[in-house]
Amino acid sequence: xxxxxxxxxxxxxxxxxxxxxxxxxxxxxxxxxxxxxxxxxxxxxxxxxxxxxxxxxxxxxxxxxxxxxxxxxxxxxxxxxxxxxxxxxxxxxxxxxxxxxxxxxxxxxxxxxxxxxxxxxxxxxxxxxxxxxxxxxxxxxxxxxxxxxxxxxxxxxxxxxxxxxxxxxxxxxxxxxxxxxxxxxxxxxxxxxxxxxxxxxxxxxxxxxxxxxxxxxxxxxxxxxxxxxxxxxxxxxxxxxxxxxxxxxxxxxxxxxxxxxxxxxxxxxxxxxxxxxxxxxxxxxxxxxxxxxxxxxxxxxxxxxxxxxxxxxxxxxxxxxxxxxxxxxxxxxxxxxxxxxxxxxxxxxxxxxxxxxxxxxx
Amino acid sequence: xxxxxxxxxxxxxxxxxxxxxxxxxxxxxxxxxxxxxxxxxxxxxxxxxxxxxxxxxxxxxxxxxxxxxxxxxxxxxxxxxxxxxxxxxxxxxxxxxxxxxxxxxxxxxxxxxxxxxxxxxxxxxxxxxxxxxxxxxxxxxxxxxxxxxxxxxxxxxxxxxxxxxxxxxxxxxxxxxxxxxxxxxxxxx
Amino acid sequence: xxxxxxxxxxxxxxxxxxxxxxxxxxxxxxxxxxxxxxxxxxxxxxxxxxxxxxxxxxxxxxxxxxxxxxxxxxxxxxxxxxxxxxxxxxxxxxxxxxxxxxxxxxxxxxxxxxxxxxxxxxxxxxxxxxxxxxxxxxxxxxxxxxxxxxx
Numbered sequence: 001x002x003x004x005x006x007x008x009x010x011x012x013x014x015x016x017x018x019x020x021x022x023x024x025x026x027x028x029x030x031x032x033x034x035x036x037x038x039x040x041x042x043x044x045x046x047x048x049x050x051x052x053x054x055x056x057x058x059x060x061x062x063x064x065x066x067x068x069x070x071x072x073x074x075x076x077x078x079x080x081x082x083x084x085x086x087x088x089x090x091x092x093x094x095x096x097x098x099x100x101x102x103x104x105x106x107x108x109x110x111x112x113x114x115x116x117x118x119x120x121x122x123x124x125x126x127x128x129x130x131x132x133x134x135x136x137x138x139x140x141x142x143x144x145x146x147x148x149x150x151x152x153x154x155x156x157x158x159x160x161x162x163x164x165x166x167x168x169x170x171x172x173x174x175x176x177x178x179x180x181x182x183x184x185x186x187x188x189x190x191x192x193x194x195x196x197x198x199x200x201x202x203x204x205x206x207x208x209x210x211x212x213x214x215x216x217x218x219x220x221x222x223x224x225x226x227x228x229x230x231x232x233x234x235x236x237x238x239x240x241x242x243x244x245x246x247x248x249x250x251x252x253x254x255x256x257x258x259x260x261x262x263x264x265x266x267x268x269x270x271x272x273x274x275x276x277x278x279x280x281x282x283x284x285x286x287x288x289x290x291x292x293x294x295x296x297x298x299x300x301x302x303x304x305x306x307x308x309x310x311x312x313x314x315x316x317x318x319x320x321x322x323x324x325x326x327x328x329x330x331x332x333x334x335x336x337x338x339x340x341x342x343x344x345x346x347x348x349x350x351x352x353x354x355x356x357x358x359x360x361x362x
Numbered sequence: 363x364x365x366x367x368x369x370x371x372x373x374x375x376x377x378x379x380x381x382x383x384x385x386x387x388x389x390x391x392x393x394x395x396x397x398x399x400x401x402x403x404x405x406x407x408x409x410x411x412x413x414x415x416x417x418x419x420x421x422x423x424x425x426x427x428x429x430x431x432x433x434x435x436x437x438x439x440x441x442x443x444x445x446x447x448x449x450x451x452x453x454x455x456x457x458x459x460x461x462x463x464x465x466x467x468x469x470x471x472x473x474x475x476x477x478x479x480x481x482x483x484x485x486x487x488x489x490x491x492x493x494x495x496x497x498x499x500x501x502x503x504x505x506x507x508x509x510x511x512x513x514x515x516x517x518x519x520x521x522x523x524x525x526x527x528x529x530x531x532x533x534x535x536x537x538x539x540x541x542x543x544x545x546x547x548x549x550x551x
Numbered sequence: 552x553x554x555x556x557x558x559x560x561x562x563x564x565x566x567x568x569x570x571x572x573x574x575x576x577x578x579x580x581x582x583x584x585x586x587x588x589x590x591x592x593x594x595x596x597x598x599x600x601x602x603x604x605x606x607x608x609x610x611x612x613x614x615x616x617x618x619x620x621x622x623x624x625x626x627x628x629x630x631x632x633x634x635x636x637x638x639x640x641x642x643x644x645x646x647x648x649x650x651x652x653x654x655x656x657x658x659x660x661x662x663x664x665x666x667x668x669x670x671x672x673x674x675x676x677x678x679x680x681x682x683x684x685x686x687x688x689x690x691x692x693x694x695x696x697x698x699x700x701x702x
Contacts, residue, residue: 170611
């Protein structure tokens with residue numbers, strides 16, 4: 001029997017009104033502006049842009065405000081908004097070698113061209129709560145130093161010169177796009193990288209950590225981590241040439257991993273790659289480790305049965321909007337489904353009881 | 363790019379595209395019926411109806427094949443500015459535009475896959491005239507039977523026989539449009 | 552790679568500056584130069600997105616990184632010059648100002664617009680870049696050897 005029911009409209013409206021009030025919090029406390037979130041919670045904004053897969057700091061800040069700071073809810077809002085935008089085209093691939101670096105470090109080479117530039121990092125802080133921040137206060141201007149205009153080449157470039165690391169030769173195959181065609185496996189590396197760059201940070205971190213702990217261990221070093229601004233250039237059909245349409249901040253991580261070699265080729269280092277919108281260091285490093293683990297097949301390694309090597313497992317569980325959508329839907333009414341289960345279990349119990357009675361009688 | 367290529371788009375894109383989309387949707391839903399579709403003034407040899415269909419249906423994600431005399435610099439530039447649709451050959455297109463003789467053979471177009479029958483091409487066929495006489499149409503969206511001045515019979519019969527795979531057709535002439543989805547059964551009158 | 556012989560190099564450079572200018576800045580500089588020229592729309596300002604691509608390993612095969620918001624428009628001055636704008640973000644008024652500058656740069660007003668708008672934008676952009684680079688430079692590590700032993 002199927003019973004359609006209707007109702008709850010007033011309850012829903014009232015719940016939304018209360019949600020708005022709770023979001024605002026105590027009206028005696030000043031309201032947060034979108035600009036304050038954009039400027040002062042910028043790493044949250046960056047995460048929402050990266051996983052929302054849309055670079056627009058103002059929109060990400062608005063989404064965080066609307067979502068009461070629930071970043072996955074904010075990402076959901078951005079993903080939904082993104083689908084309403086007409087797409088004008090695709091950019092030329094960004095040139096990360098030309099990045100204006102805020103930060104650029106290498107864990108493999110101490111003295112490298114361009115130097116170790118720490119940038120605005122938490123790395124050497126003591127992780128002690130700073131109670132001064134509980135009171136308002138001006139921050140002194142950051143010190144400056146004269147710059148040398150020397151280029152900042154990729155670390156892999158000079159390993160490459162000696163043939164010590166696998167090459168990543170340029171190629172202009174148009175990449176597949178999982179926002180246009182459903183993700184299917186086997187997925188080539190371009191598709192995996194797209195899925196990973198918008199993947200949930202927590203999931204990607206855990207997968208990466210699992211490789212470090214021994215599940216498909218690949219001995220990663222951070223060859224280079226760089227954060228900074230790159231221009232975005234797009235071909236404009238009506239002009240017949242490409243122009244820069246803006247500038248975005250990216251985090252790029254290149255890992256240098258253990259060797260591959262064969263009877264014909266001497267051993268050389270292999271690479272994992274992470275590139276993520278915004279200042280998103282943990283995510284970019286995680287992405288590079290997981291990218292490397294997923295490359296086992298093309299690098300001629302064994303499948304060890306590790307989760308991080310299983311492209312289907314990683315790619316189909318990495319998206320937090322898909323995951324939360326499916327997870328959270330089970331709290332919505334399933335009255336009819338449950339009714340049928342209820343009837344089934346009652347029937348099974350009746351049969352079991354009847355069987356026991358019969359057995360006792362025999 | 364010639365300045366004329368930058369003209370002739372929808373004056374009020376959101377509304378004009380919505381009206382044009384409704385005309386196309388109704389034409390597909392009621393095979394054999396004629397609909398007015400206006401708002402575009404594309405360069406020759408395109409009809410205003412074909413121009414409006416392109417502006418409504420095509421964008422950077424829809425590879426377009428321009429067949430025969432439709433493949434000229436004026437049309438290419440106009441399509442580039444107003445839709446951004448990448449131009450391609452028949453085997454990779456989502457939309458194709460041209461006169462019936464120029465569009466063939468139909469076997470080169472994608473007809474979809476059993477998993478994704480929607481990954482198929484829609485052909486916009488430019489006609490000298492369009493009338494509700496000629497081939498007899500029956501099937502979904504048609505009460506008893508409808509008639510349409512199709513440029514042939516056999517090709518459309520063969521196409522319908524592949525259902526759920528197959529091609530869909532829009533026919534344009536002047537400011538008028540009709541449609542023939544793959545679900546329609548076609549026979550000689 | 553910048554090709555110095557590129558006939559479009561000038562226009563590429565100014566369109567790039569206009570795309571990256573802070574919100575409202577191009578309009579303010581244009582306003583300071585006097586009344587705006589009359590124009591008609593070829594494409595009214597429209598908000599959309601561009602799919603940003605990267606390359607695997609920084610140099611390899613391209614992949615889709617995610618989209619960015621973009622506003623574009625095209626207009627024509629009464630004299631016939633056509634201006635285009637493609638700028639980052641959701642900024643219709645800024646796109647209009649950028650397209651006006653692009654169109655004016657193809658007219659007799661080019662020198663005046665270059666000095667009044669583009670040179671100013673360039674100076675401001677390079678000052679912003681320099682400030683950031685100087686802060687980064689201050690966090691560059693100077694290694695020095697404390698002990699070098701042989702035993």
